[in-house]
Amino acid sequence: MPTIQDIAREAGVSTATVSRVFSNHPNVKPGLREQVLLVARRHNYVPRVSSRRRTVMLITPSRAEHPIQSYVDMVLAKLTDAAGQRGYRIEILPEDSLDHLENTPFCAAVLIGVGRFPLESWSKNFHVPLILIDREGPKHQSKVISVRSNEEQGMALAIEHLVQRGCERIGCLVSNTKMGNPEKRMSRLQAALRRRGLPADEPFVRLVREEEYLEETAKLLRQKVDAIFAPGGMGGMITAYALNLLGRRVPEDVSLMASERAVVSRYCQPPQTTITQDYGQMASIAVDAIDASLRGEPVVRDTVLDYQLIERESVHR
Secondary structure (H helix, E strand, O other): OOOHHHHHHHHOOOHHHHHHHHOOOOOOOHHHHHHHHHHHHHOOOOOOOOHHHOEEEEEEOOOOOOOOOHHHHHHHHHHHHHHHHOOOEEEEEEHHHHHHHHHOOOOEEEEEOOOOOOHHHHHHHOOOOEEEEOOOOOOOOOOEEEEEEOHHHHHHHHHHHHHHOOOOOEEEEEEOOOOOOHHHHHHHHHHHHHHOOOOOOOOOEEEEOHHHHHHHHHHHHHOOOOEEEEOOOOHHHHHHHHHHHOOOOOOOOOEEEEEOOOOOHHHOOOOOEEEEOOHHHHHHHHHHHHHHHHOOOOOOOEEEEOOEEEOOOOOOO
8 A cells, every 4th residue: 555655756746745635725736736646546545534634524505596405404414423423523515615625624525415516527626535415426436426215116115105005096296406316206206107007197297396386286186186296305395285275185185195304294284104215324324435435445336225114194094
């Protein structure tokens, strides 16, 4: 295993310069930084992280674009707990403040629900791991690691539960935001419905923006649906509100399922049946990946976790 002295000698710089490069020090010229990183990549060099630099950056969506971030908040709660127990210091950075990365020493970053992050340049600019939560990463970047949900299993789990409760005309309103995987969810839902011989095309399965839920719920009711599944965003709460405005009772008239939202789902009237990711396991795997990467050990590049079902009272029994 090469040492910092070996990297400095081959790059033609001092060990202090190498240290500043791996600390993301702002006063290192871009050309010199790339020169050091090129030598480090050639030798698969991973610097030892001192306890003074055990900072993990948690990168979240902009609050201006997503003022209500219940999914992000659920993930953050588990991540900060898991990382803190391993001795890491946490710093939360909204995506509209990414320039701050260049001036902050950190040993790893975790990306939660950000759609426009420059993944292609990560390994070039930062020699530390980047953990993607609920995103599939680029295959060719060894420092980018994905921990994500099994959308095929999750969508099938929801449809199977509704079918077992006697639902035969299931409408799906998929939250159409950059947080989550709306197109993938839509295609997996269509596949799950078709396997059951149920209607799966428009108008039964739709991508929906937040301001469209009332109109789209009304369209589903005209199709005489007996259940609505609203994954992603705050779809469960908004669909429940739309059904109330349209004079439909849950679950007497229409069963309702959604994605779990800790501050909402259990407190709705009636409490909502949901599918949920195992946020605790997701956080633990993410921090395990950071630990292994910093030790220079092999890391599983892509981990896929199954959804779980939470049964409450919004689905007809």
